[in-house]
Amino acid sequence: MSQGQPRRPQGHAPQVPEDKPIKYGDVFDVSGELAAYPVAPRDAALLQAAEQETLGQTQKGGPAAVLQSAATVNTRAGHVGKGQITGPIADAGATVVETELPGRRVVSESVAGQVLGKFVTPPPVSLTEPSGALGRDAVTVGRALEAVAATAAGDKPVDQSDAAAVQAAEMCATGSSVIAPGGVAAATQAAADENARAAREDGKVKLREVLANAREKLPADKGATRMDAERVVSAEIRNKVDMATTLGGVAEAVTSAARRNQERP
Numbered sequence: 292m293s294q295g296q297p298r299r300p301q302g303h304a305p306q307v308p309e310d311k312p313i314k315y316g317d318v319f320d321v322s323g324e325l326a327a328y329p330v331a332p333r334d335a336a337l338l339q340a341a342e343q344e345t346l347g348q349t350q351k352g353g354p355a356a357v358l359q360s361a362a363t364v365n366t367r368a369g370h371v372g373k374g375q376i377t378g379p380i381a382d383a384g385a386t387v388v389e390t391e392l393p394g395r396r397v398v399s400e401s402v403a404g405q406v407l408g409k410f411v412t413p414p415p416v417s418l419t420e421p422s423g424a425l426g427r428d429a430v431t432v433g434r435a436l437e438a439v440a441a442t443a444a445g446d447k448p449v450d451q452s453d454a455a456a457v458q459a460a461e462m463c464a465t466g467s468s469v470i471a472p473g474g475v476a477a478a479t480q481a482a483a484d485e486n487a488r489a490a491r492e493d494g495k496v497k498l499r500e501v502l503a504n505a506r507e508k509l510p511a512d513k514g515a516t517r518m519d520a521e522r523v524v525s526a527e528i529r530n531k532v533d534m535a536t537t538l539g540g541v542a543e544a545v546t547s548a549a550r551r552n553q554e555r556p
Contacts, residue, residue, distance in 0.1 A: 325402075396413065461476040464511060
């Protein structure tokens with residue numbers, strides 16, 4: 292396991308006996324005394340504030356969300372007080388550091404000097420005025436999905452992170468929270484499930500096979516926006532152990548489409 296990565300899917304507290312608190316070592320790959328401390332409410336609040344200050348928003352399913360979920364369980368069980376903060380975090384605080392690299396953004400989140408999570412995404416789409424995202428010639432979500440099939444990323448075997456990203460993309464395109472039977476999201480999820488059972492790597496379904504005609508499988512489509520990109524990126528990284536978007540994959544394609552639309556004169 293890489294340093295600082297959550298031990299289980301993001302955004303969920305682990306199942307522990309009710310008579311025991313959820314500790315940092317239960318949810319994150321941390322060491323020393325921090326691992327033995329129960330997660331407290333003000334710990335989560337500090338990291339959420341750091342996310343808000345650095346990123347402009349809290350990260351859905353991110354480290355702060357994990358802390359919040361665990362702290363809520365601990366508070367309800369009476370293991371920690373509502374205003375409690377963990378000693379080392381009171382001393383050293385919580386930090387969120389954002390680093391811009393060519394074509395990538397790396398965000399590292401820490402408490403008490405230990406990394407809780409690190410994720411890698413495309414650079415965020417800058418907000419400019421006026422936006423051309425809703426114009427007739429805008430790059431649509433469906434076109435962005437089809438673009439993945441035409442790149443090297445199309446050779447990637449479909450996994451759960453792809454399925455989650457495509458599901459988010461379809462919901463953005465249609466404006467519905469219901470996955471269309473026989474649609475591109477349903478096809479991608481079926482491929483991910485099939486691949487999880489496949490015994491041989493060369494027999495797995497590739498992204499190209501499910502995304503090549505994405506627009507034909509979408510009940511509706513629309514120009515990709517900044518909010519769409521953020522939603523798809525979040526869905527993809529929440530379902531990857533390394534919390535990094537796939538190069539040229541679904542999240543990056545939708546982000547690229549949103550950026551082109553946003554920068555359109």
